């Protein structure tokens with residue numbers, strides 16, 4: 001199970017912090033104001049999925065870089081068409097003459113519409129970008145899907161799926177050892193012929209597999225700043241397929257549909273329809289318009305008329 005939480009209240013800048021299980025590592029979906037994060041949390045973030053470059057989704061990058069400037073782990077930034085030049089422009093906006101010994105590198109990845117183009121920006125070279133091989137970075141065996149959204153600027157929605165995880169059964173009569181890791185790898189590969197050495201004896205994989213239970217992967221979709229008309233929803237469903245948890249913007253209420261259309265945002269009703277179409281188990285609404293500040297319950301009620309398992313993370317103070 002992974003854990004995720006909004007960094008800010010639902011009417012403020014989007015930034016969804018995803019903690020990876022068993023790893024001292026966190027990912028961010030969007031990078032709005034990050035002042036609510038501790039230095040420790042900022043240091044653990046190594047990947048940022050940016051939906052688009054509007055300032056409320058992107059302004060936190062400076063705080064992140066400030067925290068990580070002398071780290072030795074790259075910061076990976078994925079985003080839509082144009083993100084590499086915006087990253088270059090952002091990095092060119094500071095003087096870097098006294099930090100040339102830092103090993104820190106920002107790795108940018110841009111979806112051009114056909115390929116993930118990459119450029120690396122090493123601190124030791126004053127963050128001047130160098131083209132890198134195309135393709136996505138390895139994402140700790142998570143799989144990534146993405147879709148282009150309708151927001152008047154290049155904008156991506158993301159879907160992350162965790163790798164299969166395993167639980168070792170405590171009632172197993174054999175002592176733990178390297179055989180467990182080998183068995184898990186063989187289960188992932190689907191090759192269960194042969195034997196493994198367990199406590200000095202060769203035992204068939206087909207017997208050993210009963211002591212390790214495979215847990216189903218988790219899926220998380222993140223969709224924000226888009227119209228969610230039927231055509232756009234159909235494209236998202238085609239790109240993502242069934243997904244357990246959907247984090248979706250619901251900037252407006254259905255009574256404000258005209259406003260949603262003019263601002264290229266969505267309504268709570270549209271978010272709920274998307275959750276139904278993605279066969280979700282849970283819908284988390286966020287990025288509500290400041291025009292509806294204090295009315296989060298209305299968004300919730302509206303969405304629940306269509307999709308009962310809808311929630312809004314309201315534990316954060318609305319006063320900020």
Ligand SMILES: [Zn+2]
Pocket residue numbers: 052054151225
């Ligand atoms: Zn936007």
